[in-house]
Amino acid sequence: MDFNGSDTIPGPRTEDQLPHTAQAAAKIVIVGGFGVGKTTMVGSVSEITPLTTEETMTQAGIGVDDNFGSASKTATTVAMDFGRISITDQLVLYLFGTPGQQRFWFLWNGLFEGALGAVVLVDTRRLEVSFDVMGRLEERGVPFVVAINSFPDAPRYDIEELRTALDLTPDIPIIECDARRRASSRDVLMTLMRFLHSLAMTGSLT
């Protein structure tokens, strides 16, 4: 990028600027497979047009099971879309839509370790895509809720049938949503916050 013309680098629009009183930010991660609706969900609740942060991953960081193609390819770019919700004049919440493949997670320091919690976004047409993600979150002790993004042509399962299939304990919320709708995506975030709150009450958050 040519920074000599840096006067022209567009920053946030005036109405998108945070107030100077903004003291701290927290983050929530929305994780799921490709095309499951992560960016849609981020966009539907964000107060800013979703932005993208990228990171380059070199060959050394790519797992042996990768299928990034030719042997000549030495680096791949991983992108993460994110949005923002101002909670108060002092507090800001960021939402990161994160690829489900765990080998990308270390690219961003503390993405999961520091997050308040995670939403695992699931498409019932490809339920198995989310299995690995849930296992990883359990291993890392990251509290999560499961949101079923209701695509019109996707198979419908009873929530308890899904709980059994996903092998989730009864306390983990599973809800259906339409990631395109702000109110629906907001409800998913509320469900996560209530779940975190209940964990805080019982002191079982590890």
Place this chain on the structure above:
Amino acid sequence: MTPPQRQRRDIVPEPPAPKEGEDKPGNPERMYVVAGPDGERAELDLVTLIVARATDPPPSASPEQAALLRLCAAPLSVAELSAYLHLPFSAMGVLLTELLTAELVQARAPIVRKARSDRSLLEAVMNGLQRL
């Protein structure tokens, strides 16, 4: 129709944290550290808020530094800076460490998940979400 069945894995404890001075496997970028609110050292996070201490970049600032300083006249997260500058997160660490050392920017440490969650924080977030 029956959904596919997940096989829950046995939870294996994470390997012990490497000792001071050893390379942390899988985390090659964890070298940039900023001071937290109570003097503790915190790593630069995607949602660390950065604010320029002065509105005009000094003449000594590189073009990248000047662009960043102009962007964070109002508080802006490291993630947003990365997006607007089209720079990877790892490069932001280098750039911001220089600016923090030169005291040209201030970093406001993020709220991270703790062993025991802050209920008043969660309640504030819920109230904020209600208003959406």
